[in-house]
Amino acid sequence: MNARRKPLIAGNWKMHQGGASGVDLAVQVARAAAVLPAVEVVVAPPYLAIPGVVRETTEVAQQHHCAPIGVAGQNVHHEPKGAFTGEIAASMLVEAGCRWAIIGHSERRQYFAEQDADVAKKTRAALAAGLGAIVCVGETLEERTSGRTLDVVLRMVDAVLDVLAGAGARGVIAYEPVWAIGTGKVATPKDAQDVHAAIRARLAGRDVELANATRILYGGSVKADNARDLLAQADIDGALVGGASLDIAQFGPIMRAAQELAS
Numbered sequence: 537m538n539a540r541r542k543p544l545i546a547g548n549w550k551m552h553q554g555g556a557s558g559v560d561l562a563v564q565v566a567r568a569a570a571v572l573p574a575v576e577v578v579v580a581p582p583y584l585a586i587p588g589v590v591r592e593t594t595e596v597a598q599q600h601h602c603a604p605i606g607v608a609g610q611n612v613h614h615e616p617k618g619a620f621t622g623e624i625a626a627s628m629l630v631e632a633g634c635r636w637a638i639i640g641h642s643e644r645r646q647y648f649a650e651q652d653a654d655v656a657k658k659t660r661a662a663l664a665a666g667l668g669a670i671v672c673v674g675e676t677l678e679e680r681t682s683g684r685t686l687d688v689v690l691r692m693v694d695a696v697l698d699v700l701a702g703a704g705a706r707g708v709i710a711y712e713p714v715w716a717i718g719t720g721k722v723a724t725p726k727d728a729q730d731v732h733a734a735i736r737a738r739l740a741g742r743d744v745e746l747a748n749a750t751r752i753l754y755g756g757s758v759k760a761d762n763a764r765d766l767l768a769q770a771d772i773d774g775a776l777v778g779g780a781s782l783d784i785a786q787f788g789p790i791m792r793a794a795q796e797l798a799s
């Protein structure tokens with residue numbers, strides 16, 4: 537981590553905890569986050585849980601006299617409205633109380649055929665609506681073993697470089713090696729740091745302020761017992777957590793590791 541950027545710990549719930557159980561989980565996260573002022577915490581519930589999560593986590597923040605945790609959409613459509621059955625616009629997320637959107641997650645790229653150009657359009661739409669954008673990039677196992685990790689990751693970063701310029705702390709990149717997502721196979725802190733440093737250098741090549749402001753999160757099998765070593769790396773500014781974000785006994789220690797390293 538680096539003192540100039542506030543660490544960001546985001547939980548990507550995927551297609552889990554969509555109803556009352558999601559609101560309960562968010563309240564637990566919000567209560568834990570209320571005593572961790574050095575960390576920005578975000579949860580990304582399924583769409584239907586968003587209004588309840590926003591309402592209840594805002595109430596927790598009022599009780600604790602602190603800022604509420606952030607709530608994110610897991611995806612966003614690039615058009616403001618129209619005949620796009622099943623889709624949600626950025627302004628709708630804002631209206632529901634979201635402050636963030638996750639964009640271009642590898643599951644969106646893999647199962648829903650999202651391409652770099654789509655990811656750029658979605659990122660532009662999210663930022664224009666006032667949301668922060670957590671843009672996911674990462675290589676597959678085959679791309680890593682054939683030595684193409686940086687080619688792939690930097691190609692994905694290049695697609696959003698111009699869009700992220702000027703976004704400040706609302707621009708976030710999540711490096712998530714596809715082979716580490718949901719597999720229990722976490723990148724070593726050094727391997728992750730090497731990719732994060734390459735992403736930072738690419739941002740710096742576009743604009744030094746962009747490199748200084750953009751938080752680069754690591755994602756892929758982050759757990760309570762490996763978070764600290766990852767977060768201690770110079771260019772790792774936080775974590776995008778899937779499975780472990782569904783269990784406060786895992787997510788709590790990840791948030792606390794960020795707080796301890798930041799303070």
Ligand code: PGA
Binds near residue numbers: 716
């Ligand atoms: P995981 O998922 O933590 O379950 O590996 C991370 C993600 O997909 O964002």
